[in-house]
Amino acid sequence: MKILQDGDCAIYMIGGGGMGVSHPTDAHIYLVDGGTEAALIDAGSGIQPEWMLNNIREDGIPAEKIRHILLTHSHWDHARGCAWWQRETGAQIHGHPLACDVVERADWSHSHIARRGAVSEPAATHRRLAEGSQIQIGQLELHTVYTPGHSPDSISFFTQFGDRKVLFSGDTVFAEGGHGTLSAATDFKQFLESVRKLAALKVDVLLPSHKHFVLSRADRHIALLEKKLSSTWTRMDYNRVPFFPTWWLEHDETLYNDALNTHEER
Numbered sequence: 001m002k003i004l005q006d007g008d009c010a011i012y013m014i015g016g017g018g019m020g021v022s023h024p025t026d027a028h029i030y031l032v033d034g035g036t037e038a039a040l041i042d043a044g045s046g047i048q049p050e051w052m053l054n055n056i057r058e059d060g061i062p063a064e065k066i067r068h069i070l071l072t073h074s075h076w077d078h079a080r081g082c083a084w085w086q087r088e089t090g091a092q093i094h095g096h097p098l099a100c101d102v103v104e105r106a107d108w109s110h111s112h113i114a115r116r117g118a119v120s121e122p123a124a125t126h127r128r129l130a131e132g133s134q135i136q137i138g139q140l141e142l143h144t145v146y147t148p149g150h151s152p153d154s155i156s157f158f159t160q161f162g163d164r165k166v167l168f169s170g171d172t173v174f175a176e177g178g179h180g181t182l183s184a185a186t187d188f189k190q191f192l193e194s195v196r197k198l199a200a201l202k203v204d205v206l207l208p209s210h211k212h213f214v215l216s217r218a219d220r221h222i223a224l225l226e227k228k229l230s231s232t233w234t235r236m237d238y239n240r241v242p243f244f245p246t247w248w249l250e251h252d253e254t255l256y257n258d259a260l261n262t263h264e265e266r
């Protein structure tokens with residue numbers, strides 16, 4: 001599904017369990033087409049990845065064009081699919097050093113899928129991204145912003161796309177001031193600093209890893225989270241649980257229980 005186009009460059013959504021675009025366990029997966037080559041933002045859960053491959057074919061993009069996979073972080077709904085995509089396309093995998101470690105060890109022992117006995121496959125990583133790293137994808141230049149908080153290895157990717165500033169925010173910021181799961185291990189001051197960094201970018205387009213995306217004035221959505229986090233907390237809403245264990249991530253398990261039970265793990 002094409003989201004944006006500028007000349008030879010385009011951005012597609014090719015996966016997204018919450019939006020019914022691919023397997024229910026997938027985070028949103030975007031394809032960035034820089035004209036001569038393309039990159040995936042995250043790789044998905046690795047369950048029925050053929051679904052996403054089919055989406056790419058329907059968009060008219062040859063899978064061999066995918067030369068890179070950029071990881072927003074190592075949670076299994078984003079990164080467990082790395083090995084499959086690497087085999088399918090030969091793409092090089094880049095991420096935070098901690099995320100690269102997880103992918104190379106296939107260390108998703110705390111995930112839903114591991115709790116069901118599924119084995120995960122490791123993948124080789126190519127580049128350990130530093131703060132402010134530049135990644136050239138054809139005509140497009142992506143920049144990394146370290147955004148720890150949701151996880152210690154969270155990275156956001158920023159690019160100038162035509163006249164629009166585009167941000168891939170992973171699970172750090174969602175639309176309407178939302179954010180990914182936080183746990184007792186979250187360093188809230190660090191998380192606030194991460195959100196402030198993203199707010200300062202004043203982006204037009206927000207492409208997060210869950211919930212809906214925003215195509216204009218996205219800076220307002222990020223500013224909302226900055227405001228929420230900067231407020232003094234005086235009470236807790238009893239109808240809302242603010243923290244979940246880290247294995248919960250962004251999916252309600254009841255949404256994909258059937259899909260997992262019927263899936264024959266490879």
Ligand SMILES: [Zn+2]
Nearest residue numbers: 075171180249
């Ligand atoms: Zn996550």
